[in-house]
Amino acid sequence: MAEQIEETRTVARPVDSEPIEQQEVRATRTTKVTGSTLAARIIWYIAGVILVLLAFRFILTLLGANQNNGFADFIYGVSHPFVAPFFGLFGYNLQYGVSRFETYTLVAMLVYAIVAWGLARLATINQSRGV
Numbered sequence: 001m002a003e004q005i006e007e008t009r010t011v012a013r014p015v016d017s018e019p020i021e022q023q024e025v026r027a028t029r030t031t032k033v034t035g036s037t038l039a040a041r042i043i044w045y046i047a048g049v050i051l052v053l054l055a056f057r058f059i060l061t062l063l064g065a066n067q068n069n070g071f072a073d074f075i076y077g078v079s080h081p082f083v084a085p086f087f088g089l090f091g092y093n094l095q096y097g098v099s100r101f102e103t104y105t106l107v108a109m110l111v112y113a114i115v116a117w118g119l120a121r122l123a124t125i126n127q128s129r130g131v
Helices: 035-063 070-086 103-123
Strands: 002-011 023-032
Touching: 035 070, 035 103, 070 103
Parallel strands: none
Antiparallel strands: 002 023
16 A cells, blocks of 8 residues: 655745746655554554553542442453553552552553564564655
């Protein structure tokens, strides 16, 4: 899939100088979306969804959201598998409905962002970096 952009500009000199001279400038830019670029976009999309879920979890626990609320319960349930590997880092005491600063959620967000960056970079490693 290639995206082609064609741009045409007309440049005119001011009236009080020499006769009006028009010059047409054409610029064409072609962008190819390769399989590796598509893979990198998919990786970043998935990572973005996970990071947003974890950000919601962090904010809800920071504000002491009640787990009996449907939205809070959904966010806690969906984000739990992504945060669970990091529970033992700083001591884990599960208490919903109490305002807490979940350091392990922030660490999980950082780790998932770094892993996504590494995978996306690995997917596009064969591409040259254009200017």
